[in-house]
Amino acid sequence: MGRPDHFFGWAAVTCIIGTMRLVTISDIEAAAEAISPVVLRTPLLPWGDGQLWLKPENLQPIGAFKIRGAFNALSRLPEGTNVVAYSSGNHAQAVAYAAKLAGVKATIVVPDNTPQLKIDATRSHGADVVLVPIGQREARAEELVEELGAALIPPFDHPDVIAGQGTIGLEIVADLPDVSTVIVPVSGGGLISGIATAVKSLRPGVRVIGVEPELAGDAAESFRAGELVRWSPQDRARTIADGLRAEPSELTFAHIRKYVDDIVTVSDEEIGAAVAQIARRTRIVAEPSGATVVAAYPKVANGKTVGVVSGGNIEPALLARLLSS
Amino acid sequence: MGRPDHFFGWAAVTCIIGTMRLVTISDIEAAAEAISPVVLRTPLLPWGDGQLWLKPENLQPIGAFKIRGAFNALSRLPEGTNVVAYSSGNHAQAVAYAAKLAGVKATIVVPDNTPQLKIDATRSHGADVVLVPIGQREARAEELVEELGAALIPPFDHPDVIAGQGTIGLEIVADLPDVSTVIVPVSGGGLISGIATAVKSLRPGVRVIGVEPELAGDAAESFRAGELVRWSPQDRARTIADGLRAEPSELTFAHIRKYVDDIVTVSDEEIGAAVAQIARRTRIVAEPSGATVVAAYPKVANGKTVGVVSGGNIEPALLARLLSS
Numbered sequence: 001m002g003r004p005d006h007f008f009g010w011a012a013v014t015c016i017i018g019t020m021r022l023v024t025i026s027d028i029e030a031a032a033e034a035i036s037p038v039v040l041r042t043p044l045l046p047w048g049d050g051q052l053w054l055k056p057e058n059l060q061p062i063g064a065f066k067i068r069g070a071f072n073a074l075s076r077l078p079e080g081t082n083v084v085a086y087s088s089g090n091h092a093q094a095v096a097y098a099a100k101l102a103g104v105k106a107t108i109v110v111p112d113n114t115p116q117l118k119i120d121a122t123r124s125h126g127a128d129v130v131l132v133p134i135g136q137r138e139a140r141a142e143e144l145v146e147e148l149g150a151a152l153i154p155p156f157d158h159p160d161v162i163a164g165q166g167t168i169g170l171e172i173v174a175d176l177p178d179v180s181t182v183i184v185p186v187s188g189g190g191l192i193s194g195i196a197t198a199v200k201s202l203r204p205g206v207r208v209i210g211v212e213p214e215l216a217g218d219a220a221e222s223f224r225a226g227e228l229v230r231w232s233p234q235d236r237a238r239t240i241a242d243g244l245r246a247e248p249s250e251l252t253f254a255h256i257r258k259y260v261d262d263i264v265t266v267s268d269e270e271i272g273a274a275v276a277q278i279a280r281r282t283r284i285v286a287e288p289s290g291a292t293v294v295a296a297y298p299k300v301a302n303g304k305t306v307g308v309v310s311g312g313n314i315e316p317a318l319l320a321r322l323l324s325s
Numbered sequence: 326m327g328r329p330d331h332f333f334g335w336a337a338v339t340c341i342i343g344t345m346r347l348v349t350i351s352d353i354e355a356a357a358e359a360i361s362p363v364v365l366r367t368p369l370l371p372w373g374d375g376q377l378w379l380k381p382e383n384l385q386p387i388g389a390f391k392i393r394g395a396f397n398a399l400s401r402l403p404e405g406t407n408v409v410a411y412s413s414g415n416h417a418q419a420v421a422y423a424a425k426l427a428g429v430k431a432t433i434v435v436p437d438n439t440p441q442l443k444i445d446a447t448r449s450h451g452a453d454v455v456l457v458p459i460g461q462r463e464a465r466a467e468e469l470v471e472e473l474g475a476a477l478i479p480p481f482d483h484p485d486v487i488a489g490q491g492t493i494g495l496e497i498v499a500d501l502p503d504v505s506t507v508i509v510p511v512s513g514g515g516l517i518s519g520i521a522t523a524v525k526s527l528r529p530g531v532r533v534i535g536v537e538p539e540l541a542g543d544a545a546e547s548f549r550a551g552e553l554v555r556w557s558p559q560d561r562a563r564t565i566a567d568g569l570r571a572e573p574s575e576l577t578f579a580h581i582r583k584y585v586d587d588i589v590t591v592s593d594e595e596i597g598a599a600v601a602q603i604a605r606r607t608r609i610v611a612e613p614s615g616a617t618v619v620a621a622y623p624k625v626a627n628g629k630t631v632g633v634v635s636g637g638n639i640e641p642a643l644l645a646r647l648l649s650s
Contacts, residue, residue: 043365043368045384058608059368059370059608061371063608279610279644283388283611284608284609285609286608313608316601316649319604319648320648323641323642
């Protein structure tokens with residue numbers, strides 16, 4: 001069985017701050033090839049005003065774009081390498097699903113307060129689930145990597161994960177060649193890093209705009225400051241957009257500084273209203289994190305625009321409430 | 326401007342009962358070519374059990390498959406021919422939208438008790454809306470055809486409309502070559518006529534199964550009887566699946582008898598539960614008519630199955646209620 005060293009050797013050499021190697025368009029094109037058998041080629045859905053299209057990544061098998069980065073990272077491991085991830089959200093599902101497709105074992109470390117529904121969903125893909133107190137997630141995952149001779153697949157802080165998410169940018173440019181603006185939700189920054197790299201490499205004139213909840217607006221503040229500004233996890237946890245509570249890493253922030261034009265923020269009220277609007281106008285279920293792009297659209301509209309709806313995993317009761325208000 | 330005679334000349338010659346010309350695979354292949362610039366090439370969404378995929382026609386611009394047949398019929402008219410339709414539902418939107426794309430005028434005759442929301446939606450595509458008492462819809466539409474020198478685009482009872490809907494069958498066979506069973510909602514029968522023609526022509530061994538609400542099960546009864554059995558409009562109006570309240574015509578029933586393997590029925594409770602299941606598992610918004618295919622799936626499962634989710638135009642309040650129950 002392959003050792004995780006194979007996986008991290010390259011990153012350890014290149015991820016030195018200041019001389020960090022950024023993901024390239026060739027990495028993303030290679031990722032597109034690697035993931036094409038398992039990832040849905042999502043269409044662009046017209047919003048109906050002739051100016052906005054949604055890229056519905058909620059339609060992916062696990063309900064979020066995360067399958068792209070997870071499968072790409074896994075596909076670059078020596079054949080048969082088992083994998084470990086720590087996450088209670090869409091990334092956990094993505095790694096479990098990707099491992100099942102690749103015929104390897106996934107072990108997912110989740111906080112012991114994770115809802116049973118999410119644990120069951122992860123197990124349904126054949127993954128082992130290890131419950132730990134929330135503060136021990138990362139340490140336990142690293143132990144498991146050693147114990148199992150497995151490789152860790154991080155949720156965003158890795159070039160192969162970023163390259164996988166970047167395939168969305170290739171598809172946008174292919175499907176709407178005269179796109180002017182692309183709006184992308186920002187959490188850890190892996191999604192926007194990949195998409196911005198792809199879009200700016202192919203079409204330097206296209207604007208790439210990030211969107212964050214006001215209540216977790218650390219990346220927007222960092223963008224203005226020109227350096228990473230840290231918010232407490234408690235502050236970032238206030239927003240309804242539960243997929244946008246992480247913070248950028250040095251690697252993703254380097255991509256953002258190089259390629260992203262602006263990061264705007266939207267209120268939780270605007271996000272909730274956008275979930276309902278999206279259900280009515282494009283007949284898809286967006287989670288609050290994915291709906292941020294529609295909330296941001298009136299603030300950044302300028303020519304033909306694509307908003308990346310990052311996922312659709314929302315509690316039915318919350319969706320029902322947002323539809324009724 | 327072209328006269329409606331051009332449009333109906335062929336139908337008038339061939340739609341004689343007993344010698345009726347059925348739609349062929351060549352008609353459907355020509356339709357695929359004609360509609361490709363304006364219709365979304367919908368992907369297949371995995372249900373997650375490895376056996377069922379949904380064909381999400383709710384993602385079409387007007388939220389339903391109807392755009393396929395409407396645009397195909399319109400594209401076969403002499404250039405510049407204006408169009409008339411009578412419908413208060415998805416077909417009205419489809420004709421209005423198709424006419425806007427083709428740069429011709431659409432006049433839509435709707436009952437005077439149609440909700441303002443639907444009237445506004447039809448007008449938003451630039452169509453003229455004519456309100457009449459419900460019993461006068463068809464007569465007024467025929468008057469308008471004469472007055473305006475326009476062509477009538479019927480919701481299902483026309484070969485060009487059936488051929489347009491049949492393009493869904495081509496896409497299913499292309500995307501899932503080893504499909505065993507295709508499940509299709511039945512109302513007027515245009516959708517299943519087209520799909521069954523395409524699927525059986527290309528893959529005679531694939532089963533094509535229709536699904537109807539129990540409360541509007543006239544086509545299922547007709548199928549068993551081997552001849553059209555009529556239910557009253559009042560009876561057919563009882564089901565929650567408001568898109569499945571029409572009845573087959575001689576033309577569509579001829580296709581059904583030739584190509585369809587069975588028509589099953591589902592209860593309104595099963596349909597409502599399926600709407601909620603679809604939102605959770607595939608993150609799309611299905612209207613009750615479209616959700617019938619998931620309600621029918623356990624009754625007809627046999628090998629790899631595709632269910633055609635015909636549309637997604639559901640009142641947000643009804644969706645909220647179904648998600649909460």
